[in-house]
């Protein structure tokens with residue numbers, strides 16, 4: 001497979017080059033030359049295949065000729081020792097993506113990427129330096145994914161005071177090959193610093209640099225896996241039982257936890273979105289042939305994409321702080337990727353945009369807990385609320401709908417607990433809270449960043 005910059009369709013690069021450089025030299029994002037359809041037999045058995053087999057079939061065409069099949073199998077095996085259950089909650093399905101080590105969906109991308117980098121860099125002498133900006137969860141997932149991987153050093157920039165105490169410990173509590181920089185500014189400032197550092201010729205000469213944001217194609221592709229697996233399952237009329245660590249109150253409560261699904265109906269996924277890497281991966285899965293009807297792009301008041309879908313004008317802006325802070329993105333970087341693949345009309349035919357205020361987000365957290373005994377984290381609650389709003393206006397009630405739960409509610413206990421009471425904490429998070437965060441504080445100034453690097 002060849003990969004092209006969103007800004008230059010003339011020169012293609014390999015998967016290894018696209019993954020290891022992150023951003024294209026012209027400032028564009030790498031996109032695959034085609035989105036490869038699943039072979040017929042794979043497509044028709046998505047509902048019965050094992051998650052790891054779906055992962056293999058999903059990633060294989062994107063890395064063919066560069067990562068041999070047995071290596072890919074092994075990467076997937078070590079990257080995904082956890083599940084992504086589709087759990088009925090009330091009248092809808094929740095795709096729980098928080099059963100990995102950092103309790104957020106970014107584990108899916110980061111863990112594959114870290115292992116792919118280690119393989120693609122085998123035998124290199126110069127260490128690879130990964131520079132990443134995070135609004136919260138990326139940093140933790142990337143830090144955990146790369147921690148202790150030889151030959152790779154990671155620097156994470158995050159907006160000081162705008163990530164949760166737990167996120168801060170996930171990013172800044174590891175040490176070793178992971179360096180944390182707390183930037184006096186917003187996530188957009190962090191992202192801007194990273195972009196500027198990447199275009200600095202001097203730095204490029206000095207360090208072998210790579211990114212690990214959702215702009216990195218090797219992080220985006222593996223995120224298609226859970227869409228395909230979950231859509232295949234619901235298309236077959238099946239759902240999962242809640243797994244270990246599913247955030248239910250009183251696990252034996254008399255609330256019904258089943259939903260009867262008519263087989264053969266493609267699902268609509270509501271995706272809580274910030275940089276739109278997750279939703280773009282969903283579009284890839286749909287294009288590959290997963291039985292998905294379409295998407296709802298749910299944002300907080302940082303509603304650049306919902307506005308674009310309505311007006312047809314893309315207007316990036318400064319981000320505003322909300323309680324769903326991993327989605328505080330005013331200039332979503334994957335917009336460029338989405339529009340490189342699809343026209344405005346095509347995007348409109350598969351995505352509806354909705355934005356949700358903090359007040360409505362809080363209301364959802366409280367009501368869903370009260371009614372179903374299920375805890376939502378603030379990001380997932382944005383999607384729940386968006387689905388409520390859209391469903392009452394423009395989706396047939398009989399169609400299966402689901403939302404992606406992108407983080408475990410215990411990660412945002414300081415927001416959730418005042419609305420619901422105590423949230424059960426999964427063991428992975430108890431361990432993290434015992435760490436001490438050790439970040440260096442820097443101003444949002446490129447000369448300071450370059451000095452530090």
Ligand SMILES: *Cc1c(COP(=O)(O)O)cnc(C)c1O
Pocket residue numbers: 104105106136137138214272273274275276277278279326327379380406407
């Ligand atoms: C990163 C993140 C999002 C947004 O995902 P994008 O791919 O940037 O749109 C949503 N929820 C949580 C918990 C996140 O960490």
